[in-house]
Amino acid sequence: MRNEQSSLLRNRLRVHRAMHDLTQEQLADKIGVSRQTVIAIESSKYLPSLGLAFKIAKLFKVKIEDIFSYEGGTNEN
């Protein structure tokens, strides 16, 4: 699942999780996924869906772009 997209997407999930003093297991329970998914997102091996990204942002009371940022250029098809 690690593709070009995921290598261009950076996330600060680990930082926000530490700021809120949550373990991976606790975060996983709060957003309704498995701990493996949290680990995969933190290590940029898996790109979360838009719904899950919104859920994470809502949990930490921040904007999505505060957690996930795209570092690639614009891609016009």
Next chain:
Amino acid sequence: MNRKKYKQLRAVVILFVFAIVGLAVVHNSYLLSISGVLTGMVFMALVRSTTKIRVDEREATVREKAAQLTYAIFAPTLGIGAFLLLLPSSGVSSVFAKGEFMYLESLGMVFAYLTLFLIAMYAISYHFLNRKYGGGGNEE
């Protein structure tokens, strides 16, 4: 029931089914094995329907990729297998078209129909899923 408990329960049910099937093999009883497998399936279906076990989205993605890979490998393998098994009976070589090798043609036919069935199933499910997720519409 949370995901962890569900997984533990599933492991127990799988062990139970394996034990029953093993016992059935030892006692040479088809009925016991069928009833064991059916009991396990019904039990898991009941547990799933009474509790809300959400499928993790990463797990769903893994399943999709696995299914895609399985199809990509299985369909051509089956198709090529059918072609190779049917080839001798088409007159290229008469050695395999008679005697104890006659069953190869039947096996080739089975493989060929299975390939067609697989491709048809893929096409039908693709069509319906494409429509379900908004493809094929002309709305602007």
